[in-house]
Amino acid sequence: MTANANNSHNSLLNVLKSTYRTLLFPLISIIVAMFVAVLFVVWGRGVGFFEGTSLLFKAIWNGSFGSKDSLIETFVYVTPLLFTGLANAVAFKTGLFNIGVEGQFTIGVLITAILGLISGLPAIVHIPLIIVGGILAGAIWGGIPGYLKAKVGTNEVVNTIMMNFIAMYLSNYIVMGPLNKPGVASTPEIRPSAMLWRFLGENNRLNTGLFIGLLLIALVYILFWKTTIGYEIRAVGLNPYAAEYGGISIKKNMILAMVISGGIAGLGGAIYVSGIQHNAMELTGFIGYGFDGIAVALLAKSHPVGVLFASILFGALNSSAISLQLVNIPKQIVFLIQAIIIIFVAADYIYKWIGEKRKKEAMING
Amino acid sequence: MKKILALLVSVVLFAGLFAGCAKPNQPGGGATTDNRKQTDKKIGLATDEGGRGDKSFNDAAIAGLDKISKEYTVTPQILESKAADQYEPNLKALTQSNDLVFGVGFKMHDAMDAVAKANPNKKYAIIDSVVEQPNVMSINFKEEEGSFLMGVIAGKMTKTNKIGFIGGVDMELIQKFEAGFIAGVKAVNPAAAEDLINRKNVRYAGNFIDVNKGYELAKQLYNSGVDVIYHAAGGVGIGLFNAAKELKNGGKTVWAIGVDSDQALTVPDKADIILASMMKRVDVATYTASKDLIENNFQGGKVVVLGLKEDGVGISNTINPAVTKDVLDLADKYKKAIVDGTIKVPTKPGDVKAFQAPEIK
Numbered sequence: 001m002t003a004n005a006n007n008s009h010n011s012l013l014n015v016l017k018s019t020y021r022t023l024l025f026p027l028i029s030i031i032v033a034m035f036v037a038v039l040f041v042v043w044g045r046g047v048g049f050f051e052g053t054s055l056l057f058k059a060i061w062n063g064s065f066g067s068k069d070s071l072i073e074t075f076v077y078v079t080p081l082l083f084t085g086l087a088n089a090v091a092f093k094t095g096l097f098n099i100g101v102e103g104q105f106t107i108g109v110l111i112t113a114i115l116g117l118i119s120g121l122p123a124i125v126h127i128p129l130i131i132v133g134g135i136l137a138g139a140i141w142g143g144i145p146g147y148l149k150a151k152v153g154t155n156e157v158v159n160t161i162m163m164n165f166i167a168m169y170l171s172n173y174i175v176m177g178p179l180n181k182p183g184v185a186s187t188p189e190i191r192p193s194a195m196l197w198r199f200l201g202e203n204n205r206l207n208t209g210l211f212i213g214l215l216l217i218a219l220v221y222i223l224f225w226k227t228t229i230g231y232e233i234r235a236v237g238l239n240p241y242a243a244e245y246g247g248i249s250i251k252k253n254m255i256l257a258m259v260i261s262g263g264i265a266g267l268g269g270a271i272y273v274s275g276i277q278h279n280a281m282e283l284t285g286f287i288g289y290g291f292d293g294i295a296v297a298l299l300a301k302s303h304p305v306g307v308l309f310a311s312i313l314f315g316a317l318n319s320s321a322i323s324l325q326l327v328n329i330p331k332q333i334v335f336l337i338q339a340i341i342i343i344f345v346a347a348d349y350i351y352k353w354i355g356e357k358r359k360k361e362a363m364i365n366g
Numbered sequence: 367m368k369k370i371l372a373l374l375v376s377v378v379l380f381a382g383l384f385a386g387c388a389k390p391n392q393p394g395g396g397a398t399t400d401n402r403k404q405t406d407k408k409i410g411l412a413t414d415e416g417g418r419g420d421k422s423f424n425d426a427a428i429a430g431l432d433k434i435s436k437e438y439t440v441t442p443q444i445l446e447s448k449a450a451d452q453y454e455p456n457l458k459a460l461t462q463s464n465d466l467v468f469g470v471g472f473k474m475h476d477a478m479d480a481v482a483k484a485n486p487n488k489k490y491a492i493i494d495s496v497v498e499q500p501n502v503m504s505i506n507f508k509e510e511e512g513s514f515l516m517g518v519i520a521g522k523m524t525k526t527n528k529i530g531f532i533g534g535v536d537m538e539l540i541q542k543f544e545a546g547f548i549a550g551v552k553a554v555n556p557a558a559a560e561d562l563i564n565r566k567n568v569r570y571a572g573n574f575i576d577v578n579k580g581y582e583l584a585k586q587l588y589n590s591g592v593d594v595i596y597h598a599a600g601g602v603g604i605g606l607f608n609a610a611k612e613l614k615n616g617g618k619t620v621w622a623i624g625v626d627s628d629q630a631l632t633v634p635d636k637a638d639i640i641l642a643s644m645m646k647r648v649d650v651a652t653y654t655a656s657k658d659l660i661e662n663n664f665q666g667g668k669v670v671v672l673g674l675k676e677d678g679v680g681i682s683n684t685i686n687p688a689v690t691k692d693v694l695d696l697a698d699k700y701k702k703a704i705v706d707g708t709i710k711v712p713t714k715p716g717d718v719k720a721f722q723a724p725e726i727k
Contacts, residue, residue: 069462073455172572176535183495183538185473203484205454272451281450281473282535284415284575288449321452322459325445 026299026306029344030313033337040336041329059327063320069204070319076205076276078315080105082213083268084293085300085307086220087142087261092302093224094257095237096149100160102290103167104141104262108134108269109287110171113280114179116190116273126193130270138266139259141167146258150251156258164290168283175282185282196275207275214308216264221304223260233257265290292318295338298345314338402439405660409434410443410460411652412453414471416574417446422600422626423648427470427493430652438660453477461485466659468493468652472539478502489664491655493648494539501666505651508671509539510546510711511704512644512679513596515697516623517550519642519681520558520594522693523621527558530567530587532606534574534599543598543625543644544568545715553700553709553723563718567592571602580605588613588620594641596623603629607636614639621686628682641689643682650678675705699726 034056042052064074084101091098112130121129145159174187181188196207224230235243236253244250268289273280296314300306317338321331411431413424431442443464445456453469454477460467461481465488469478472495482490482499489501496504520529529551533540552559561567567590569583580602587595588609595610597603603625610622624630624643633640651672658664672678681697703709703726712721 184475277451284573
């Protein structure tokens with residue numbers, strides 16, 4: 001009895017300890033990032049430290065959670081980040097760096113904007129159609145670099161970056177060419193049957209896509225820790241050679257992870273069009289959710305539940321760009337905060353990498 | 367843990383330095399006498415992705431509001447859009463605290479339409495597009511008229527009888543620049559217009575931001591013998607200026623013509639290769655609409671088109687010394703002919719072929 005209780009007590013302590021360790025660096029990085037942002041406000045506005053702090057945090061709070069409208073807008077930004085964050089997390093778990101989430105998202109946007117124009121379909125057919133279309137488009141876009149990496153050994157980072165540009169320019173060609181709505185730099189609005197339900201009224205862009213994103217978090221969690229595929233993906237990510245020795249195919253899992261990652265990103269693009277944007281716009285640069293997704297996944301340490309919280313943080317920051325500008329703080333402060341968070345989280349990875357290298361050297365030399 | 371603590375302490379100390387040297391808060395207009403006219407109207411403006419500091423379109427729109435805030439007691443609120451999906455929330459946020467909200471750029475059309483429909487008691491104005499709502503004023507420009515005058519200057523200045531055009535995106539709005547420019551060239555130098563009419567010397571970059579693309583396209587055109595290029599391509603035009611400057615330094619005589627704002631002033635280090643610029647007075651438009659609002663003359667639902675007659679478009683103040691007085695006089699005569707309606711400038715490149723300008727000496 002006593003031994004048992006002791007055991008469970010110990011394991012609880014261990015869980016708490018490991019959670020604390022996982023959360024420590026992200027939390028410190030967020031605090032330091034906010035702190036540096038305050039310094040810049042103090043410097044730029046010429047106010048005292050405490051005034052600067054209250055100015056910045058009031059603006060961020062008002063712009064993200066402080067009112068009903070801003071709270072809604074925050075979750076509008078959270079929705080696509082859930083998908084791109086998860087997409088990056090899946091690739092990270094396999095030890096791959098999928099910079100191409102941006103392009104897979106873009107191609108999902110494009111396909112949905114095209115499929116959404118089909119007339120005469122009931123919503124019950126049309127919405128599954130665009131969802132499947134988005135997933136397939138993204139999966140192909142992610143699968144190509146995955147296949148090349150596995151079969152020819154080309155670096156997935158380079159290939160996915162190139163695929164991003166192909167997606168962007170293909171999208172621009174179609175948006176400004178065959179499907180252009182005259183006089184506007186976008187495609188026509190998709191049919192009402194392809195639009196996700198805006199459950200807070202037409203004037204609020206929040207839509208059921210948010211729940212699809214939340215559902216997907218659960219699905220990715222199950223995939224990682226409750227299925228064989230997830231086990232294999234994680235094994236390849238931890239140590240590909242050990243995994244291969246254990247009979248797990250590295251190549252198969254690399255392609256699979258890229259296909260899943262791309263599919264999630266493409267789904268995100270589909271949700272973005274059918275819930276938020278309702279058309280594909282001409283892109284003067286990348287939409288950005290794919291790249292923000294990298295930061296979200298890094299901050300979340302590739303954990304699906306972490307992706308939820310990291311998305312809310314990044315969504316809140318994006319949403320508060322408005323209220324910041326209204327008190328004359330440039331919106332760039334948001335990028336500053338996000339960038340510092342990423343630097344710190346990346347530093348954590350480097351710190352660990354050096355630590356492991358030292359350990360190895362000690363083992364070899366010792 | 368110790369290291370982290372040390373880090374935090376040092377950061378706090380560092381911050382102390384900053385706090386120490388912070389400037390005392392400047393008192394507002396309380397001390398100085400404010401001789402601006404009183405008004406309780408509030409004005410907001412949302413830019414497109416170009417944002418502040420684009421030295422062109424958005425900056426011009428904001429300049430108009432700066433001018434109004436010098437005459438009346440208004441402090442305009444300005445929001446920049448990071449991406450296209452922020453147009454709608456930005457317009458919504460501005461609607462909450464303002465009487466009149468500007469949307470700068472045709473890309474805002476859909477967002478403006480949705481927000482204006484949802485807030486029928488507020489007033490809106492959009493630049494470069496037409497939104498059909500009773501509370502929206504749509505402000506457009508006759509870019510073809512201003513571009514026509516650029517065509518006259520280019521047609522007279524070319525030595526090789528080859529002239530080029532670089533556009534941003536091949537769409538209706540930019541085609542107005544193209545058509546007007548070619549018509550102007552055709553009026554004074556029909557031979558040089560031929561390769562423009564068949565679009566041999568017309569290039570489109572596909573966007574408004576890719577400086578390198580502008581450089582490449584300009585180099586292609588200049589190398590094929592073209593010596594004057596007019597652009598309607600936003601940031602892409604900077605690449606054109608770079609290419610022209612490089613060739614000029616290499617001893618060739620080539621020219622570029624600017625667009626939207628007086629680019630010899632906004633891009634001063636390239637002033638020596640810029641013949642002139644086609645002014646699009648977005649500042650006049652935002653200023654006038656704001657003034658109308660303050661004086662209760664604002665007309666929602668109206669489509670305003672500003673041309674040479676209204677001084678909405680025109681030739682920049684800064685003109686390269688290489689442009690001789692008789693060329694400018696000629697341009698001025700064409701301007702008069704357009705203003706009094708003798709010349710109707712085509713708006714579509716396809717219509718230029720049939721266009722015949724009456725000869726003016």
